[in-house]
Amino acid sequence: MIILTHSFSLFEGFLEFSISIGKSVLGFPLWVMEISDKPGEEEAEPAFKFIGNVHGDEPVGRELLLLLANWLCNNYMKDPLATLIIDKVHLHILPSMNPDGFSLRRRGNANNIDLNRDFPDQFFPMNDDLGTRQPETKAIISWLREIRFTASASLHGGALVANYPWDGTENKQKNYYACPDDETFRFMASLYSRSHYNMSLSKEFRGGITNGAFWYPVYGGMQDWNYIHGSCFELTLEISDNKWPAANELPTLWEFNKMSMLNLVASLVKTGIHGRIFSSDCGGPLPASIAIKGINYSIKASQTFADYHRLLAPGERYEVIATMPGYKSKRTSITLGDETMTVDFVLDPENALKGSLLRHGCDCGSDNKSRRTFIEFLPGPYLEVSAILILILAFLCFVLKRRAIYNHLKQRQFVGPKRSVVV
Ligand SMILES: [Zn+2]
The missing domain is CATH 2.60.40.1120 (Carboxypeptidase-like, regulatory domain)
Incomplete structure (x- = not known):
């Protein structure tokens, strides 16, 4: 259950409020900001979510999401894209899904479980017992029961590519494994890579995008689960080759990803x-x-x-x-x-x-x-x-x-x- 813990605003008292969708193993709240002209209210509008820091040792996403929230609130009624997103989309931002892993500077959570392997899997149902999920995973699953997201993206580090479903294959081989909406996902992933400063110029990934299973198969991942169980089109975005860049590189990384993030969210109402x-x-x-x-x-x-x-x-x-x-x-x-x-x-x-x-x-x-x-x-x-x-x-x-x-x-x-x- 989502508990409204407090609310605050960055612009004229109505753009943003925060809720905790659950707690980590060590008890840290999983804070979500909602940015909208009517946060907390249901409207006939699509919703998008960004999730950062799924892996504790990939902190760039959490920093960029805070910069994104600030930029949107500071540019409402000044920038047409900011205004469009705030007026017509409900944008939810979870800067850190794994605050314990971040504190420990490691990939897994406090139980050393990789959260992007902890979701029920479509091919290998050995992990379908919801009671055994990590608290961070359970929080995401309940969140998707509360809010109807049209699309989403989780932010990772260590590579530069926009990854789309399926993440796993039925035979565990490393193959291109297309989901029913392959064309739509390729369009979304390309929108991100082409709007990025240099993602689409990748020498490793053609056009800066990849099918998940073609790169390397993942089981129990979050993006496949979102598409199958949440009716939510999720991308896994690798936004920085360097997992721990120097702090003074963050403004540059923000500039490289800014238009990609904005265009991806705006695509919910522009396409x-x-x-x-x-x-x-x-x-x-x-x-x-x-x-x-x-x-x-x-x-x-x-x-x-x-x-x-x-x-x-x-x-x-x-x-x-x-x-x-x-x-x-x-x-x-x-x-x-x-x-x-x-x-x-x-x-x-x-x-x-x-x-x-x-x-x-x-x-x-x-x-x-x-x-x-x-x-x-x-x-x-x-x-x-x-x-x-x-x-x-x-x-x-x-x-x-x-x-x-x-x-x-x-x-x-x-x-x-x-x-x-x-x-
Ligand atoms: Zn990662």
Whole structure:
């Protein structure tokens, strides 16, 4: 459970607050800052997380994340990218996942466990007992149950490359092992490397990116777990060849990584498809699933606002499918360019025909059976009255349906989409 311990701000009292998502083995709080125009509130916006210092002896990430937080708060309403991120994304920053390892200047935590090998693994389920996880790992797992992250990155040191899933292979061989969203991950990793001062010029890694298993297989890693269990597209970023650079090199390292970090977070609202899903009969939000034909992976819209955020490589044609139990699925084909696209869905209930006359408000069919039964057993003298009632209800249904479509058009909250589609 996430406990709000205190809050503070760096800009006009509303940009940032901190929470502890758990404690390390030695009892240090795992502090997370949330940077947003409405921190701590749920909005129909994507969320991104940065995690630094997963390995205790890789401290550059924790320093750069503090510099990132300061830069964003100092540049709100001054820099367009800072303003876009703060207004349209909820950015969560955990500068140190492994404060004990940092104090001990070693890779593992206080129990000397490598935290990036401590997550349940898809191929080798020997470590699936959640009770045996390290407290730092458990904190991340519970955090992902609380917050719906669209994407994330963990920061490491000792190399210069943007690494993407899968991290492991089924046969433990060192091979390129593509996950269903390989193209999207290559796009995200390339966005980071190309925005970096020199990552894309790497002689070791073509374009400054690598598939995790192609470099070296990892089991129990955090990025695969995020994609499989958190619907979160996570990269593992190696941001400095030197794990312990001199302190006076940090400003340079920040400058080298600054645009990469900003562009990666901003990509959540500058690329991909976004939208909301509503019921046609009552206009209520539907936490439906969104899938892309040909990609064996789906994400869910949020319970509260029914917003979804699907990262996808640009320049492709996609068939987007919305499904929800009790509703008829809908699909549409889109061509995604370099700009973000809004694709909203209005789904019809499976039983729309027999229940439509009696459905009203936002009840969404919860009590239709009892109302139908009441009408069916009305005695003869009341039939005329009931016919008039049915006509009135039918008219109300028509008005509410129109209002539902109008409302969801009005409620779009995404910036600058070139095109919008309602399906
Ligand atoms: Zn590392």
